[in-house]
Amino acid sequence: MTLLFEKNKFVTPGDQLAEGDFIPGNNTYRDGEKIFASRIGLANLDGKTVYVVAVKGCYVPNIGDFIIGKVIDMTTSGWIVDINSPYDAMLSVSEAVERQFNTQRDALSRIYNIGDLLMAKIIAYDRTRGPVLTTLDRGLGKITRGRVISITPTKIPRLIGKKGSMVNLLKTETNCYINVGQNGMVLISGSTPEDEDLAILAILKIEAEAHTSGLTERISALINDMKIKRGLTNVQSKTGETG
Amino acid sequence: MSVTPSTEIVAKIRQRHLIELIARGKRLDGRDLADYREIKIESGVIGKAEGSALVNLGNTKVMAGVKISTGEPFPDTPNEGILTVNAELVPLASPTFELGPPSENAIELARVVDRGIRESKAIDLEKLCIVPGKNVFVVFIDVYILNHDGNLVDASALAALAAVLNAKIPNYEVKEGAVQIKEGHSKLPTKNLPITVTIAKIDGKLLVDPFLLEEQVMDAKISITIDQDEKICAMQKSGLGIFTLEMIQESMKTVLEKSKQLRKIVTG
Amino acid sequence: MSKVKPEKLVDEKGLRIDGRKLDQLRPIKLEVDVLENADGSAYIEQGKNKILAAVYGPKETQPKHLALPDRAVIRCRYHMAPFSTQTRKNPAPSRREIELSKIVRESLEPAIFTELYPRTTIDVFIEVLQSDGGTRCSGITAAALAIADAGIPLRDLVVACAAGKADGHIVLDLNDEEDQFGQADLPVAMLPRTGEITLLQMDGNLSHGEFEKALNLAIEGCKQIHAMQKEALKNEYVLVKEVAEETVVAEETVKVEKEEEGGEA
Numbered sequence: 001m002t003l004l005f006e007k008n009k010f011v012t013p014g015d016q017l018a019e020g021d022f023i024p025g026n027n028t029y030r031d032g033e034k035i036f037a038s039r040i041g042l043a044n045l046d047g048k049t050v051y052v053v054a055v056k057g058c059y060v061p062n063i064g065d066f067i068i069g070k071v072i073d074m075t076t077s078g079w080i081v082d083i084n085s086p087y088d089a090m091l092s093v094s095e096a097v098e099r100q101f102n103t104q105r106d107a108l109s110r111i112y113n114i115g116d117l118l119m120a121k122i123i124a125y126d127r128t129r130g131p132v133l134t135t136l137d138r139g140l141g142k143i144t145r146g147r148v149i150s151i152t153p154t155k156i157p158r159l160i161g162k163k164g165s166m167v168n169l170l171k172t173e174t175n176c177y178i179n180v181g182q183n184g185m186v187l188i189s190g191s192t193p194e195d196e197d198l199a200i201l202a203i204l205k206i207e208a209e210a211h212t213s214g215l216t217e218r219i220s221a222l223i224n225d226m227k228i229k230r231g232l233t234n235v236q237s238k239t240g241e242t243g
Numbered sequence: 244m245s246v247t248p249s250t251e252i253v254a255k256i257r258q259r260h261l262i263e264l265i266a267r268g269k270r271l272d273g274r275d276l277a278d279y280r281e282i283k284i285e286s287g288v289i290g291k292a293e294g295s296a297l298v299n300l301g302n303t304k305v306m307a308g309v310k311i312s313t314g315e316p317f318p319d320t321p322n323e324g325i326l327t328v329n330a331e332l333v334p335l336a337s338p339t340f341e342l343g344p345p346s347e348n349a350i351e352l353a354r355v356v357d358r359g360i361r362e363s364k365a366i367d368l369e370k371l372c373i374v375p376g377k378n379v380f381v382v383f384i385d386v387y388i389l390n391h392d393g394n395l396v397d398a399s400a401l402a403a404l405a406a407v408l409n410a411k412i413p414n415y416e417v418k419e420g421a422v423q424i425k426e427g428h429s430k431l432p433t434k435n436l437p438i439t440v441t442i443a444k445i446d447g448k449l450l451v452d453p454f455l456l457e458e459q460v461m462d463a464k465i466s467i468t469i470d471q472d473e474k475i476c477a478m479q480k481s482g483l484g485i486f487t488l489e490m491i492q493e494s495m496k497t498v499l500e501k502s503k504q505l506r507k508i509v510t511g
Numbered sequence: 512m513s514k515v516k517p518e519k520l521v522d523e524k525g526l527r528i529d530g531r532k533l534d535q536l537r538p539i540k541l542e543v544d545v546l547e548n549a550d551g552s553a554y555i556e557q558g559k560n561k562i563l564a565a566v567y568g569p570k571e572t573q574p575k576h577l578a579l580p581d582r583a584v585i586r587c588r589y590h591m592a593p594f595s596t597q598t599r600k601n602p603a604p605s606r607r608e609i610e611l612s613k614i615v616r617e618s619l620e621p622a623i624f625t626e627l628y629p630r631t632t633i634d635v636f637i638e639v640l641q642s643d644g645g646t647r648c649s650g651i652t653a654a655a656l657a658i659a660d661a662g663i664p665l666r667d668l669v670v671a672c673a674a675g676k677a678d679g680h681i682v683l684d685l686n687d688e689e690d691q692f693g694q695a696d697l698p699v700a701m702l703p704r705t706g707e708i709t710l711l712q713m714d715g716n717l718s719h720g721e722f723e724k725a726l727n728l729a730i731e732g733c734k735q736i737h738a739m740q741k742e743a744l745k746n747e748y749v750l751v752k753e754v755a756e757e758t759v760v761a762e763e764t765v766k767v768e769k770e771e772e773g774g775e776a
Contacts, residue, residue: 012744013622013659014667014704027664029624036704038624038664040744055748056551056662058569086569086631130571154662244588245612247620249579347613350606358714465711475722478697478713481613483620485707491726495719 007044011037011052018050025051041154053210059085059153059183061131065122066140068148068185069133071112079112081120084150084183087130091120095134117143119179119187139179146177146189147196151207153184158210159203166206166216173223174199198226245347247483251339251459258460262446271456272301277497279452282508284401286409294410294431298402301454302392304336307402308385309410311431313422316372316379324371324379328357330386330399337391355439355479356386356399359468362476363437366407370432373415373422380412382431393454396466396479397505400439405509407433436509437476438502441466442494444484449494451501465494469502516692520677527677528688529558536672536684536732541653541743543660551661553743555653558686559643564653566661568633575630582625584632587616589650591639611647618651618671618700618710624664633663644687645673651700651710656740660747668740669709671700672732674725676717681724683732695721699729703737706730 001020011017015037017028024030027039028050037043041054061067061083069081069089078092093101096111112118119140124132135141151159160167160180171178176190176199186203190196202219209215261271268276280301289295294309316323330353332340345353360366371380384406386399411428443453443461453461462484468477475495480486486494517528525533537558546552549565556562572578589611593602604612619635635658637650648671655669675685677693690696695715701708717725 010745010749012668012741013665014702016704029664029666031666036666038666039662040659040748054662056660057664058550058662086571086628088571152662244586245609245616246577246586247579247582247584247616247625345606347609350609351613354606354610362714362716470716473719475713475717475719476715478711480708480711481617483617485621485702485709486711487705487707488726488730491708491711492723495722499719 005043008042011043023049025049027052054154061125065182067183068181071116089131091133155207155210276450294406296405300398303398304390305398305402306387307406309406310383314381321376322372323368325381328384336388358477359437363435363470365435367432367434393458436471438505439468440498440501467498543747551657553653553656557649560649561641563638564657565636566657569628569631572632578630583628587635589637595642644690667702670733670737673698674729
């Protein structure tokens with residue numbers, strides 16, 4: 001049983017990661033006894049699972065994921081939603097409104113129209129058809145205020161952090177409502193545009209430096225420095241909180 | 244744009260049967276892995292063409308016609324005749340051949356046959372010069388697929404070669420820079436006999452002369468053209484699969500042997 | 512205006528017209544992530560070759576009936592810009608470009624995990640901006656990087672290199688003169704980890720022995736270029752990039768203000 005890398009080693013497709021009794025995790029594949037990387041990224045080990053945190057990759061839907069998508073088409077019974085993945089998602093009327101929907105009386109466009117951004121949850125997905133969404137849960141539905149930015153889906157876990165530590169830090173420090181879609185889309189809504197700018201800046205920095213350590217301290221420091229610059233606070237940088 | 248082709252769906256049972264047979268060194272039609280199907284070549288079948296041939300390779304039927312005219316040479320080869328090879332996957336030959344401009348398969352086929360003839364100098368293009376820089380013979384070889392049962396490359400290469408060997412150019416005389424056609428014809432000057440052998444790879448095994456079902460199941464094939472001096476003049480791997488270095492070396496040995504066999508059939 | 516045949520392609524000292532030794536590659540420069548809109552992109556300079564590769568996808572196949580039920584469809588276009596050659600090239604696809612589009616697609620497809628994205632399409636575009644021999648190989652080398660840059664899972668980085676014969680010598684990485692006036696050209700593409708060959712073509716005149724020598728030389732060339740591909744990816748992704756405040760906030764955000772206005776995802 002051999003492991004051929006040290007933690008966070010940069011790998012490219014075809015690089016050998018391990019040999020023997022390991023489990024091939026995300027962005028790796030097995031060929032005989034050996035495990036190889038299938039995407040560009042940083043190799044890591046979790047128990048017996050060898051995996052790669054990819055620097056880039058399209059969003060692969062999982063049941064239960066919260067996502068932000070854009071309505072791009074309507075059918076007789078629902079909407080087609082672009083969720084930034086190779087497959088467009090379907091949202092049927094029954095998953096959007098709880099009351100009875102009468103096609104003659106009600107118009108689909110009154111509920112959601114083409115171009116609307118929605119917060120939704122994936123309730124079904126298999127290889128034979130595209131992902132299926134719902135907006136019935138609490139907090140889901142049309143996005144009416146704030147800004148939405150797009151980052152590489154593979155960086156979302158780092159943006160959220162262990163048990164939400166990173167995104168909670170951002171929310172407190174920037175005083176913004178931040179909702180992270182697993183598909184790389186992030187909603188930021190603050191009381192002032194400057195607050196929103198700050199949050200977005202921090203998020204993009206996290207995307208760029210997701211693979212480095214000490215990120216939480218640097219983000220905290222960045223936000224504080226920006227606040228000082230904008231005259232929002234007089235307090236010098238705190239040393240990093242846990243995260 | 245080249246697009247991944249949708250493959251004809253072959254029933255799994257048939258595929259498995261084919262592969263099991265191949266593992267035992269045999270094929271569905273009873274051949275050994277290195278055997279060609281029955282080859283029949285008829286020359287001079289189209290009187291109005293300057294040269295022609297019909298090849299039957301198993302059930303694959305290909306006709307080649309040679310038309311010769313005269314024209315201006317290319318500026319960078321003022322003393323050479325011009326050769327053009329074209330191939331048509333005629334719709335009547337297969338339910339999969341569509342009407343329209345040549346598909347990438349037709350173009351690839353024509354260019355592979357062209358390379359074999361051109362690089363081996365099968366046609367002596369220098370002897371096709373009438374008035375240097377002004378007038379040369381222009382040779383068109385048109386390959387016409389009439390029935391597709393696999394291995395269009397080898398059948399087309401054979402048909403093209405046989406048609407070339409069958410072809411005649413008019414006798415002429417150049418007097419004071421003017422060309423005068425005289426009576427009679429001479430053979431189109433040739434100086435080599437290139438033969439193309441195609442090998443398909445199915446489940447890691449190499450087979451010569453795949454027929455249609457084998458082509459639908461194979462993952463890749465390689466066509467190698469050998470001239471009469473055992474020199475390699477063209478090669479083309481095609482298909483979505485891979486070849487290892489060992490497979491290429493093995494294929495080369497088979498091709499060298501088979502090309503001698505086929506050459507005997509062409510020269511009759 | 513076509514080229515004049517040089518008196519000699521290889522001189523008495525075994526040096527070629529551009530000063531290279533018989534087994535020497537042309538200088539190569541590789542860059543990744545060079546185009547903003549494409550999902551993945553790469554740029555290669557190999558000698559005087561200048562080629563751009565871009566990848567879009569995987570995205571849902573439209574129209575739906577053209578989709579494959581169990582894998583992604585790869586669409587590949589190899590194209591030469593009209594100003595890429597000595598004599599202007601007609602922009603319409605030539606027979607050569609059509610054949611090369613097929614050959615290039617077949618060289619890349621074995622490496623892509625197409626079965627992970629059924630019913631989608633992955634587009635690969637190769638644009639030759641300047642051509643000086645061996646463009647299909649340079650194009651494949653760049654396209655593989657572009658596919659990896661797009662985050663599409665690959666078994667390996669496909670790499671390509673040609674060898675051939677000039678003035679009777681077996682040489683590596685033919686330039687345009689050597690390709691035109693030499694005696695053989697052998698482009699090869701492979702998966703470097705396993706040595707499996709995904710593209711193999713040859714035209715010219717080679718004995719069996721010369722062919723073996725040229726093939727092995729091309730494979731050697733491929734291995735050297737593969738190291739450069741990995742270096743290019745490392746240079747792009749390992750260096751931490753500073754995020755400039757003004758530019759980023761202005762370009763990359765999308766506002767969703769009121770109900771009436773549509774937003775852009």
